[in-house]
Amino acid sequence: MPTPRMYKTEGIILxxxxxxxxxxxxxxxxxxxxxxxxxxxGVRKTTSRMSGHLQPLTRCMLQLAQGHVSDVVAGCExxxxxxxxxxxxxxxxxxxxxxxxxxxxxxxxxxxFPTYRLLVETLRRLSDTNxxxxxxxxxxxxxxxxxxxxxxxxxxxxxxxxxEAVDNFFAPISGGAxxxxxxxxxxxxxxxxxxxxxxxxxxxxxxxxxxxxxxTEGPLARDVETHLRSFIVAVLERDVNAAAFIERLRxxxxxxxxxx
Amino acid sequence: xxxSTPATAxxxxxxxxxxxxxxxxxxxxxxxxxxxxxxxPVAEARALASAIVEVKERVTFCSICQNVTEVDxxxxxxxxxxxxxxxxxxEEPLDILAIERTQSYRGMxxxxxxxxxxxxxIGPEDLKVSELLQRLRSxxxxxxxxxxxxxxxxxxxxxxxxxxxxxxGVRITRLARGxxxxxxxxxxxxxxxxxxxxxxxxxxx
Numbered sequence: 001m002p003t004p005r006m007y008k009t010e011g012i013i014l015x016x017x018x019x020x021x022x023x024x025x026x027x028x029x030x031x032x033x034x035x036x037x038x039x040x041x042g043v044r045k046t047t048s049r050m051s052g053h054l055q056p057l058t059r060c061m062l063q064l065a066q067g068h069v070s071d072v073v074a075g076c077e078x079x080x081x082x083x084x085x086x087x088x089x090x091x092x093x094x095x096x097x098x099x100x101x102x103x104x105x106x107x108x109x110x111x112x113f114p115t116y117r118l119l120v121e122t123l124r125r126l127s128d129t130n131x132x133x134x135x136x137x138x139x140x141x142x143x144x145x146x147x148x149x150x151x152x153x154x155x156x157x158x159x160x161x162x163x164e165a166v167d168n169f170f171a172p173i174s175g176g177a178x179x180x181x182x183x184x185x186x187x188x189x190x191x192x193x194x195x196x197x198x199x200x201x202x203x204x205x206x207x208x209x210x211x212x213x214x215x216t217e218g219p220l221a222r223d224v225e226t227h228l229r230s231f232i233v234a235v236l237e238r239d240v241n242a243a244a245f246i247e248r249l250r251x252x253x254x255x256x257x258x259x260x
Numbered sequence: 261x262x263x264s265t266p267a268t269a270x271x272x273x274x275x276x277x278x279x280x281x282x283x284x285x286x287x288x289x290x291x292x293x294x295x296x297x298x299x300x301p302v303a304e305a306r307a308l309a310s311a312i313v314e315v316k317e318r319v320t321f322c323s324i325c326q327n328v329t330e331v332d333x334x335x336x337x338x339x340x341x342x343x344x345x346x347x348x349x350x351e352e353p354l355d356i357l358a359i360e361r362t363q364s365y366r367g368m369x370x371x372x373x374x375x376x377x378x379x380x381x382i383g384p385e386d387l388k389v390s391e392l393l394q395r396l397r398s399x400x401x402x403x404x405x406x407x408x409x410x411x412x413x414x415x416x417x418x419x420x421x422x423x424x425x426x427x428x429g430v431r432i433t434r435l436a437r438g439x440x441x442x443x444x445x446x447x448x449x450x451x452x453x454x455x456x457x458x459x460x461x462x463x464x465x
Contacts, residue, residue: 052449089419245378
């Protein structure tokens with residue numbers, strides 16, 4: 001059935017860019033139509049009634065009018081503004097990272113309700129939890145899974161043999177964990193400790209509650225993050241912009257803590 | 261884009277190519293502008309060309325506030341009547357014009373030339389943040405007004421600067437956020453309304 005000239009959908013604003021004098025192009029992720037660019041007219045003016053509802057990381061109900069190139073926002077209303085994200089730079093930077101990953105992984109106009117729900121739940125969790133990084137790792141693993149890039153963590157992704165309960169290797173280019181024998185011939189293979197492998201498996205198979213029960217701090221958390229990040233970068237064939245900002249906040253936070 | 265077809269004279273094709281590089285100008289707009297310039301009187305065309313060259317040669321960034329200026333330091337930074345203890349931090353040079361239009365501010369300014377946007381890869385290192393820190397070293401500044409835009413990037417920038425400047429012991433304030441003059445309450449979004457409630461003020465009798 002063709003889309004009517006005017007239609008309604010809910011969606012999350014992932015990012016925005018300026019257009020002309022006072023307009024914006026918004027990248028919206030919707031459960032029914034997938035990711036799409038829509039035009040919002042006049043929203044950079046202070047008198048705009050819509051601008052507050054169309055900020056990135058807002059879940060809103062949109063009324064859209066079909067346009068020639070991109071659809072135009074005719075009306076909107078905030079459903080969820082995830083306020084805590086906007087008051088805390090650490091939460092905000094992680095939420096923007098999640099939004100960037102969705103933007104990079106999800107193709108345009110391809111709907112996937114589970115991925116939309118994953119994003120909504122992740123934004124709620126990031127608004128609420130104290131373990132922001134573990135929440136983000138769970139999100140990364142689930143997103144990889146849903147987009148068809150599930151890392152292999154049970155068997156060697158080189159030879160297919162079952163991984164032994166020892167330190168192995170992780171090679172994003174071959175699709176996941178690899179055994180000692182195969183690791184030698186793969187460029188960029190890094191040591192994957194047994195504990196890191198266990199955490200990665202838990203993130204892959206367990207529920208969010210299970211994942212949050214494990215306290216991963218310090219080197220183990222960094223190790224898991226590095227492996228997952230390298231896998232994402234290998235899949236996307238590019239860096240994730242927001243990751244650099246998270247890293248900077250972490251570095252500066254540590255420097256302030258030392259000074260204090 | 262290469263318009264060097266027999267139908268287009270080479271200098272005109274070059275002009276179209278140059279105009280096409282401008283933001284918001286597509287191939288058709290570039291052609292329209294080029295043909296408009298072609299029909300323009302020579303004096304006007306020369307005035308436009310010299311204005312472009314002059315802006316590149318004479319306009320620079322003020323070494324203190326980073327605003328665009330033809331004299332360094334700029335006129336605002338040189339004005340001895342201004343309060344040097346307050347710095348209003350804005351995203352773009354145009355924001356200074358908006359603040360100056362109010363005629364209610366007599367302090368100094370600082371232009372960041374952008375806002376933090378992690379998703380677009382714009383971080384603090386791409387802004388004039390280190391120059392702001394440099395200005396605070398003199399100890400003359402007592403207050404920083406964060407006047408970045410009230411959108412996600414502006415808020416992220418304000419939060420980052422607050423985190424960075426708080427240990428320096430200066431007073432940090434943020435422009436009030438809330439309902440715009442002439443707006444209807446029923447159309448206000450949750451965040452704006454919440455901020456307006458937070459920043460409510462006692463009515464003076």
